[in-house]
Amino acid sequence: MKVRRSERLIDMTNYLLSRPHKLISLTFFADRYESAKSSISEDLTIVKRTFAQWGIGVIETIPGAAGGVIFTPSISxxxxxxxxxxxxxxxxxxxxxxxxxxxxxxxxxxxxxxxxxxxxxxxxxxxxxxxxxxxxxxxxxxxxxxxxxxxxxxxxxxxxxxxxxxxxxxxxxxxxxxxxxxxxxxxxxxxxxxxxxxxxxxxxxxxxxxxxxxxxxxxxxxxxxxxxxxxxxxxxxxxxxxxxxxxxxxxxxxxxxxxxxxxxxxxxxxxxxxx
The missing domain is CATH 3.40.50.2020 (Rossmann fold)
Structure with missing residues (x-):
């Protein structure tokens, strides 16, 4: 059963927060939530914007087949x-x-x-x-x-x-x-x-x-x-x-x-x- 977007966002945020400085592929998230990579990218954009707004940290996108996202903790x-x-x-x-x-x-x-x-x-x-x-x-x-x-x-x-x-x-x-x-x-x-x-x-x-x-x-x-x-x-x-x-x-x-x-x-x- 596919995971709803609200649930994806919560789990994705928790996953990133608990794994700072780790490269996590979009494929991993797509398989985890049985969702298209385009949907995952949209979700990550929301999380990235929220993290930046509240000074939680920086989410960097690494392009390419071996790429993904990396979360770096910070503080405002x-x-x-x-x-x-x-x-x-x-x-x-x-x-x-x-x-x-x-x-x-x-x-x-x-x-x-x-x-x-x-x-x-x-x-x-x-x-x-x-x-x-x-x-x-x-x-x-x-x-x-x-x-x-x-x-x-x-x-x-x-x-x-x-x-x-x-x-x-x-x-x-x-x-x-x-x-x-x-x-x-x-x-x-x-x-x-x-x-x-x-x-x-x-x-x-x-x-x-x-x-x-x-x-x-x-x-x-x-x-x-x-x-x-x-x-x-x-x-x-x-x-x-x-x-x-x-x-x-x-x-x-x-x-x-x-x-x-x-x-x-x-x-x-x-x-x-x-x-």
Missing amino acids: EQEARTFIAEMTDRLSEESRLLPGGYVYLSDLLGQPEVLQRVGRLIARQYIDKKVDAVMTVATKGVPIAQSASRYLDVPFVIVRRDSKITEGATVSVNYVSGSSKRVEKMELSKRSLQEGANVLVVDDFMKGGGTVNGMKSMIEEFNASLVGITVFAEAAFDGQRMVDDYTSLLKVDKVNTLDKKIHVSAGNYLEQVFG
Whole structure:
């Protein structure tokens, strides 16, 4: 029995959303819905227009016998601004201030809706760049890397500060912590990353940039290339950061432990991505 157009549109939209960056042929859709390719093309035009209108993503048509359509996730500027403003307010809550001036982030980065939009923001930033893998350090950056890799449709790799027997042979590098200036060590399984890969580094929080700089060194050890660095939040830092070319969604400008006040503003993401 042929599928009605309304049903086709719903199923087609869901299919594309769940398979970003995958080439899907018109023949597949035609067989799936027992419909003519001309009808499928008309349906895809509707979905393409709707995705563009709401900033959901881009649908690219590949011509030829081996062609089809590819969905690339994105996010609209308005949704990005609204989300970052929301996160700015939530990160400014007094209850987030921990002893020592640290800011509590774990609850935000444990919420699927927040992580979903963070992943879309990161995917939007690198929409025109080739990314082969997303790298982070255990443990708080893992959900961000997982979300970003899902929307970029690439693997994510986890750099660890201690070796695991289940990782097999590892590559290790020493790095200097940006805040404490101590020499630390991080390790990555040799099987985790291919030589020559284009790697995107993500993390939850950056202060002096020592951990991120360590991941840059790790990428060099694999003869791979750094595509970019994106962090959920950065802290104001008086000294010289170990990395200067990065993107942040949020910026913790000031923490007053006496008054229990946290001042948070938008990071440089909006400026770098939307101008």
